[in-house]
Each structure stands twice: as C-alpha cells, then as structure tokens.
Amino acid sequence: MAVQFSLNGRETEFDGAGDMPLLWYLRDYAALTGTKFGCGIAACGACTVHVDGKAVRACVTPISSVADKVVTTIEGLATDGQLHPVQQAWIEEDVPQCGYCQAGQIMAAADLLARDGNPDDGSIAGITNLCRCGTYPRIRRAIKRAAGLLAASKHA
Amino acid sequence: MSSAVTRRDFLRVTSTSLGGLVATSFLPSTFANRAATAEPAWLRDAVQLFVRVEPDERVFIGARGPEIGQGVRTSLPMLIAEELDVSWDQVTVEQLPYGVVAADTTAGVDTKYGAQRAGGSTAIPQSWLEMRQVGARVRELFVQAAAQAWGVDAAKLTTKLGYVIGPGGQRSSYGKLAPLANTLSVAAHPLPLKSPTAFHTIGTSTMVTDARDIVTGRAEYGIDGAVEGRLVAVVERSPYLDGEVESYDDSATLAVAGVRHVVVLPVPSKTAFTEHLAAGIAIVADDTWSAMQGRKALKVKWRTGSWSADDTDTFRDTAHSALQLDGEVARADGDITTARTEASQVVEAEYFQPFLAHATMEPMNATIALEQDRALLIASLQAPAAASSLISKLTGIDRLNIEVRLPRSGGGFGRRGQNDFVAEAVHIAMAVNKPVKLIWSREDDIRNDWYRPSGAHGMTATLDTQKKLTGWVHKVAATDRRFRIPYLAGRDPWFTCLDADAFPAGCVPNYLATFTAVPFGLPLGWWRGPLPTFVAFANQAFMDEVAHAAGADPVEFRLALLGEPRELKYKGHGGPVFHTGRLATVLQRAARKIGYGRDLASGHGIGVAAHFVFGAYSAHAMEVSVENGELKIHRCVCAADVGVPVNPLGLDAQLSGGTIDGISTTLYQEVTVKDGQVVQSNFPDYRLLASAAAPDVEVDIVPSDYAPAGAGEMGTPTVAPALVNAIFAATGKRIRRLPVGDQLKT
Helix, strand or coil, X not given: CCEEEEXXXXXXXXXXXXXXXXXXXXXXXXXXXXXXXXXXXXXXXXXXXXXXCEEEEHHHCEHHHHCCCEEECHHHCCECCECCHHHHHHHHCCCCCXXXXXXXXXXXXXXXXXXXCCCCHHHHCCCCCCCCCCCHHHHHHHHXXXXXXXXXXXXX | CCHHHHHHHHHHHHHHHCCCCCCCCECCCCCCCCCCCCCCHHHHHHHHHHEEECCCCCEEEEECCCCCCCCHHHHHHHHHHHHHCCCHHHEEEXXXXXXXXXXXXXXXXXXXXXXXXXXXXXXXHHHHHHHHHHHHHHHHHHHHHHHHHHCCCHHHCEEECCEEECCCCCEEEHHHHHHHHCCCCCCCCCCCCCCHHHCCCCCCCCCCCCHHHHHCCCCCEHHHCCCCCCEEEEEEECCECCCEEEEEECHHHHCCCCEEEEEECCXXXXXXXXXXXXXXXXXXXXXXXXXXXXXXXXXXXXXXXXXXXXXXXXXXXXXHHHCCCCCEEEEEECCHHXXXXXXXXXXXXXXXXXXXXXXCCCCCEEEEEECCCCEEEECCCCCHHHHHHHHHHHHCCCHHHEEEECCECXXXXXXXXXXXXXXXXXXXXXXXXXXXXXXXXXXXXXXXXXXXXXXXXEEEEEECCCXXXXXXXXXXXXXXXXXXXXXXXXXXXXXXXXXXXXXXXXXXXXXXXXXXXXXXXXXXXXXXXXXXXXXXXXXXXXXXXXXHHCCCCXXXXXXXXHCCCCEEECCCCXXXXXXXXXXXXXXHHHHHHHCCCCCCCCCEEXXXXXXXXXXXXXXXXXXXXXXXXXXXXXXXXXXXXXXXXCCHHHHHHHHHHHHHXXXXXXXXXXXXXXXXXXXXXXXXXXXXXXXXXXXXXXXXXXXXXXXXXXXXXXXXCCHHHHHHHHHHHHHCCCCCECCCCCHHHC
16 A cells, blocks of 8 residues: 655655665655665664654664655755755864765754754764764764754744 | 867766756867876876866866765865966866776776875875866966967966956956967976965865755765666675575565566685675665565575684684794894893783774665676776776776766775675676666675784883883784785785884884784775774884883883984885974874873873874874773874875864774774674674764864875874773773773773
C-alpha cells in the first residue's frame, strides 16, 4: 500500500517497499541527495532529517513509519529562498571541511534550537552526530550564532 | 596532440560542467611554441583553461585538485586570483574534471592542468608557483590588450583588482578588455610574481567557496553521482584475508524484489594489490535497499586464505620480540655501542601502535558508465589519474575517452589514494552491461581498508654524567609498507614506518635507526600524516621520558637539544632540509600559549610534543586531568609553521580538525584481526570523538615567509605524544601503547 506524506512541503506518495529506510527513498527515488549515508545503524547522524519537526536518523526510519507525517530534509530547510538561521550561521562560522556530515549536523542543530533557544556547550554536547573532520568547535560557535540570529528574527 | 584539439576538448568539458551557464568570453586558444624550458608543458598550454572573465566582470577560476575537505577548492583559486589581480568577491570557483591529454607516454601521462591528486599535503606547495604563474600570465594578457587599445607601452601599465590602469589614469576593466585579450598570445616563459607585501588575497582568511551549496544539500559528492539507467551494486566480500568463494546460493537473493543480477568478482591477485582487494559477490539491483536486502539473503561459504590463523595479538608480541634483532640500518651516526658503554644512564622503553582504518564519513563508492569505447566515472577520489589508468587497464578503453569527474569527497585521509572500489565497479558494470553505482556499507569500509601500518618501537637514550643526551636509538619492528604494492618496490624497507632523519637525528652525536619487517596480511596504505603520525608518537613520548630521567624540563630539554637555529639534512618528503629553529619556535609558542610553567590545578598536567611534518613544523601542548579513569582535556593548543599561510581561516580549520582527529585516534582507534578477520565494523567499535569530548583547539599560526607547505596533515602527528605526555604529567602513568582505550582505568 502506498505511503503518503509531506516532503519538503509537497504531498508525496511512495508505493515501494515499506521497510525501505527513508534515507534510501530520499536518495534513490526523490533525488534528494543532500541527506547522506554514513553508517546505516543510526550511529553517525549523517542522515538526520526532520519528521514532524523532530530530528530522526533516516537510515533506520522505515518509509512506512512516516505515513501522514511531515518530512523535511536539508533541501527543504530554507524557506522562500531564505536560509535557515542555522545554515546562515554555518556559512558565517565557515564550519564545513569535507562537508559530508554537515547536512545532518545542521538538521540536528535546527532541532536543538527549536527546543532550546539558548543552548550552552552542555546542551550542544547532546548532539551525537559524528564529524570525521573534527569541525565540532566551529559547530558549537555556529549553533550559538544561530541562536542569536533566531532571537533577533523573533524580535524583528 | 595539437593544441586545437585540446582547446575544443576544454570547451566541451566546460559546457557540460557549467550546467547551463553561458560561456561568453573564454580567453584565447592561442598557444605559445613549446619551447624547452624547465617548467611543465601543461603550464604553457593550459593557462587560459583556468580562467574565464565575463563582460559583467565575473571571474571564473578553475580548481584543479580533488576537494576532500582540505580546502583546495578555495585555496588553489586564491593563488590564481592573487596574481591575476582580481577581487575575490568577483570570483566564482569551478571544479575542473580530471584532464588527461595524452595517455601513457614514456614521460608519463600528460594532463591539462598539471598535478590533480590529494595526498602528502602537496597541493599547496606544488601549486604555489604554478597557480600564481597561471594568474600572472592571464593578467599579462589584459595588460597587453590595454596597451594595444591605448597605444601605450605595456611596461607603463599597472593593474588593480580587475582593472588595468594607464599612466594618464586611464582605466579599463578586465571584462571590457576580454575580447581583445582573447586574440593575444600568452607568455611562454615564467613571469615575475608579486612581492608578498603586495598580497591582497594570499594570507587573507577566506571562507569555503561552496559553503552555501554544502549547507543547502546541493553540493555533489561522489556518492551522489547520477547516471541515467544506473543499477545499484553492493558486494559481499570475503571476511578472510585472501579468502575465496567456495560455494554460494543466490536463490533467495534473486527472489528479492528489485534484484537484477548476482556477479562473482574475479579473485584478486595473491601477490599484488593492484585492483580490488577481496574476493566477493556483487548484488545488483534497481535501488540501494533492494541490493542490501539481496545481500542479506545471499548464502556464501568462504574458503579461508593463508592468513586465516593470524591475529593482531600475536603480531604485537612478534613485533616486540623483533626489536631484539639488529634490523636494517636506516641511519647510523657516531658509535652508539660506545655511547652505551660510556653512558652514566641508559633509558629504554618500547612503544606500540595499532593498525588504523580511515573511516571517511562518505563510504567508498563509484558510479561508472561504460560504452563500447567510452567511460564515465563519478566518484570521490584522491588519485584520479590512477583511477583513469585502472579503468583503461580493465576495459581496454583509451584513456582519452575516459571522463573522470571530481565531485567533492566526503573525506579522504589517504583512503582514496587507492582505487580498489573503482576496480570493483568496473568489473560489475562490465558483467551487467549497464551503468552501475557501487556503494560500500560502513562495515565494508572498516573491514576492507588499506590500513595505517602497525608496529613496535624500541627506544634507547644514553646520558652522560652532565645528564646530556649522548646517544639515541630508534628501532622499529613493523609491517612492511611495500607488502604486495608493486609501485613501492623501490622504496626503503622502512618506508612510512621509520624516519631516519627525524629529530633528534643530527642533534645527538651517536644515533642509530633500524627497521625489521614483521609480516602481516592486511593491505597497508596512506593515512593522514602516515610517517609523521607513526614516528612522532614514539619519538616525542620517549623524548619526554628521557627529559624526566635527566631531571630536566621537557620543553627546555628539547630546546637545548635543538640548539642553534640551523638547517639539517632531511632526505624524506618535506626535505631536503629540516630547520631546528623553526621547530624550536613552534614548541616555544605552543608552550607560551598554554601558559607552560604556571601553577596548575591539582591533578592537572601539561604535555608537549613537536615534530617536522612534510616541510611544516607542528607542536601541541595539552592540559589534562584524569578522574576515575576518565580523561578530560582542559586546554589544547596547536602551533604550526607551514610557511606562508595561504588561507589562515582554512589553515585554522585543518589544524583544529587534524587535532581532533588525532585525539580520536589516540584515545579510541585500533583495527584488530582475529582468525584472519577484521574485528571492527562500524562506529560503535571504531569510535570517533563526538562533540561532547572534543575540546576547542587554540591554534597559533606562526607568521612565516617560507614557501608554503600544505596544511591537511600537520595538525595530527603531535597529538598522541602531547596527550600521553600530559597524562604522565597529570597522573605519573606512562601510556606506551595506543590507543589509550581503557588503560587509564587500571
């Protein structure tokens, strides 16, 4: 039976294998390759996307489980051509090195900021996404910068 | 190959790689005579292939190297922009594909853009003059064009950020001059380059050029390569080194929806790692998930190979025992035997380092399309020339008809210096007669790597009655890096495992470095700072032991040994000289920055280490404590002199990231083998540091006028020794075997 869900704001349907992880649906069928494969066992977070606004690891999320839910990937994080504050902060802090894990890091950070508008290092340490290049110090700075941008946009 | 063909070839390539951009004003296709000079032929032919100026003053600059996270897509075009004399704000960077021009001549393969590889931190040193010459010669075209247009002597003209300026104050932009410049000939000889005092781009912190694509998910990596009609392949490989398929049952696999083919790969050579590494069976399907399901359903019986009884515990014991042998002498100064006899004190210690995997964030993959006489490869690569050569060898397709694209790469660290995954993809594509995207799982990646060599170090130091160092012995008993790798056959037996010229060589009168090879079946490869990481740990940790034995301060002891600033001979990569003063400087700066010598909180300790890394000088200073067996890093300083810092912001990233890589490695990482099979498989048992444990890294870049070394490998080698020295300072416990693992708990 086909699975229906919202993908980056568009109503979407998939009638393939229900146990296919969301990751492989996104990459192989939706041509959304910004979500990356890193480990396949929810250990690294390179595949992090939002389901109903919460960060999940798409490599272990069966497509059938997102029925009637709202899926947002890195490609859908910016709205109306306007970068999400986390994306903006990521550029300003010059975070990426190889860049491969960064979509997942950004999705995890956006989720954190939605729950905690002023995260400290302890709160940021709750993000367990792995970065092989070791960009963590700049990630911490970018998340704090993004918190500032978010706060400013709410006051504006 | 005529220059005209080269030119058309470029136009064809760019018109596809630009993805719809209209190329309105390419610079000219006029080529100077190929006069015999010392400089490479490609430089004279290819200058214009790197630069395009549009009428609206946008400047497109080509990046030639594979971007694996080391920042060359930003830093190499910066070198061109500097001498071209344009504002970085005008610049859009385009990735150049691999540019083979003429295949396998006696002089090697001729390429359009010169060296296109990532390895050994060579991109910046190799490009430092080449890319600046490219910029200078294109700039000269605009100067000549303005001279012609204005009827003035070109020598009277200057340029400033995209404009040519005349003696009477005339100004014309590069965009306006481009049509005329297109008709002129490029200088066939090296042009003078800017004085560093005039640099506006080199030395200026510059952000990652395609950061916006990365943060929006649009940046293309090898794994994202899209080819019409491709199938997806995964491979079930022999878990045993040198294992083979004895029998298999693919009936359940072929019953999985979406699975199209099952392909038995050729058994790889038992004498040379030249193609793929392991015997295996490919499952080829419509999509990745189907292929993975098909793989799970496959039943294979493996025949174990000649290494099936081997394990790394035995290897470690063997390596330590082998330190008792004389070994092959890599360097001998003075008379170490007499030094030992006459010593008032002899210090000895043995160290051990494990095999390491690379665990690039992007697992190995390759997308390949083969036609009768053409091939297209999209993959994350560090050695595209070797990939092109391999495809040609396996398929018989002329290298001129093999297109190799260079998308971003999700990390390299030396892993992608090999193309075994490309060989697998070629074999599969040939068997199924369709384009194939091969994807490795993380488990495949950890278990089928070209591992960083492993082995033991036997260190001896002799001190005289004044506690002065009189002798130093560094014996290594380790894997032979040349094992089954034909192109390394001419290298020294101790290649990448023993650095005969490493400090304190040349600073101590009696010195001996020896090597004994210890056989083991794992394939061995490059790994971020392969030789420096292997050497610096034992060398700089032992230096600490010797300083303590001599009752000296570890920093002062090293500085005294380094002595007067002077150049010593250095035969390896990064030579021909090693400058004692530059190493002393990074050590002093790291010590100063961390506040070495200040009163520390109870239980805290500071450790230092310094090492010469491929032409650069690195030092770390760490402040740590250990509570209940848990290590905490309170401060972490990295000082480095890499020569002129081309992009300080990128250099900071490399040094900071390299440091965190070093901490991961020192604390957690080892690949072990049991019963001829790799034990580790994924991040839970091959750990990377996560944010919670990753310290902020305080980077101190030494201002320098020396020609630049690279940056990618300089932040890692001194981490392990600084960390274990800090652990000793904090706890009195010496860690001599890596990884640290749970050694602090006992």
